[in-house]
Amino acid sequence: MLHAHKSALALFLSATTLIAADPACKGTLYLTLDTGSMKPAQEIREILHRQKVRATFFIANEKTLRGDTALDSAWAPFWKSLVADGHAFGSHTWRHWYFRADIPNNKVSYVSPDSVRESMDQSQLCTELNRVKDAFYAMTGHQLDPIWRAPGGRLTPLTTQFSQACGYRHVDWSPAGFLGDELSSTTHPNQTLLNRALSNLRDGDILMMHLGIRSRRDPFWPMLDPLLTGLKKKGFCFATIPERARQQNGGK
Numbered sequence: 252m253l254h255a256h257k258s259a260l261a262l263f264l265s266a267t268t269l270i271a272a273d274p275a276c277k278g279t280l281y282l283t284l285d286t287g288s289m290k291p292a293q294e295i296r297e298i299l300h301r302q303k304v305r306a307t308f309f310i311a312n313e314k315t316l317r318g319d320t321a322l323d324s325a326w327a328p329f330w331k332s333l334v335a336d337g338h339a340f341g342s343h344t345w346r347h348w349y350f351r352a353d354i355p356n357n358k359v360s361y362v363s364p365d366s367v368r369e370s371m372d373q374s375q376l377c378t379e380l381n382r383v384k385d386a387f388y389a390m391t392g393h394q395l396d397p398i399w400r401a402p403g404g405r406l407t408p409l410t411t412q413f414s415q416a417c418g419y420r421h422v423d424w425s426p427a428g429f430l431g432d433e434l435s436s437t438t439h440p441n442q443t444l445l446n447r448a449l450s451n452l453r454d455g456d457i458l459m460m461h462l463g464i465r466s467r468r469d470p471f472w473p474m475l476d477p478l479l480t481g482l483k484k485k486g487f488c489f490a491t492i493p494e495r496a497r498q499q500n501g502g503k
Contacts, residue, residue, distance in 0.1 A: 277486030278454025281495055282306040282479075283424065285343055285400065288463030289315040291472045292329055295462060300336055302479045307492040308333065308462075309400040309422070310383055311343035316463065322386045334393045339491035341398035342419065345382040349402050353409040376410065377417035396493045398422050422492055424459035427451040430478075432460045432471035445474045449481045457492070 284295065284306055299306055312322040319325055333340075348369075351360040358370040361379075371379070384395040399419040401410065406421060414421060431444045452458070460471065479489075490498075 275486060276488040278488070279490050279495075280428075280452060280454075280482060280487050281457045281492055282489055283309060283400070283422065283457060283459050283492065285309045285459065285461050286311050286313045286321045286347075287461035288465045289313070289317070289321055289326075290463040291470065292462045295472055295475060296329065296332060296336070298476050298479070299338070302476070302483075304479055304489045305337050305339070305491050306489070307339040307341060307396075307398075307422070309341045309343035309398075310387060310395075311347035311402065312345050312383065312386065313347050316465070321462075322383070322390065324390065327390045330387065330391050334391050339398075339493050340387060340393070340395050341400060341422065341492070342380040342383040342395060343400050344402055345379050347402045349405050350407055350410045351405070353407045357409065359407055359409045359413070371413075373413040373416055376413040380414065380417055380419055398492055398496075420496070422457070425452075425456040427453065428456045428458040430458055430460045430471065432467065433464050434467070436467050436469035436471075441469055441471055441474050444471060445478055445481075448478055449485070452482065452487070454487075457495075 282304060286309070310321060312320045314320055346363070348361050348363045348367075351362045354360050354370055356370075356372075358372050359376065361369045361371050361376075380399055387393065387395055397418050397420060399414060400422050404423055411421060427448070430448055431439050434444075448458075460475070463472070464470065
């Protein structure tokens with residue numbers, strides 16, 4: 252365990268030094284990826300590896316297009332490869348349902364995509380977040396960072412309060428950072444989304460896309476390579492969400 256902590260500290264220090272020392276860096280962006288269909292997961296990992304960009308992954312145990320779920324043991328080699336590449340990881344809830352509203356008795360309404368409803372108190376919400384942490388650690392030996400993202404970014408006051416009590420800080424995305432990979436490719440073709448991102452992203456923005464979207468006819472993920480290349484040409488560097496938090500806290 253001590254060796255793991257020392258390795259993590261060394262990785263953080265080297266990454267932070269690299270960001271701070273790069274004189275060509277005109278701004279820093281934070282790429283985040285939520286689990287989805289997982290169909291292009293390996294291809295996205297290879298793009299990030301080739302581009303030497305570290306991202307933050309928000310993980311839910313979602314069903315994949317190959318018939319399993321994202322935290323099944325068969326995905327261990329994939330997640331371990333991301334850990335080895337120095338990426339960061341947060342919870343995206345276990346079931347990827349949606350927090351709809353605060354309801355009586357100090358609970359929140361948690362609703363599935365097919366409208367199954369549950370009411371959750373603080374302990375149950377913590378369990379929903381921590382199941383991801385426990386499964387990821389069992390699979391990789393790596394701890395999640397104390398961050399999470401609600402499915403769809405949908406929060407309620409109690410959801411925020413409960414998650415903070417569990418030790419998790421919620422991470423949204425910037426308006427310009429919504430890359431649009433879940434939108435219709437008919438109304439939002441890839442080149443339009445790419446051009447919009449290259450034009451609108453600014454220093455400090457948090458980007459968001461998915462590890463595969465079922466509903467989009469022309470997948471957006473192949474645009475990740477030209478997007479990263481174009482942003483680098485504009486002078487942007489990349490860092491993870493935990494690094495962003497540390498920088499905002501004066502390196503603590």
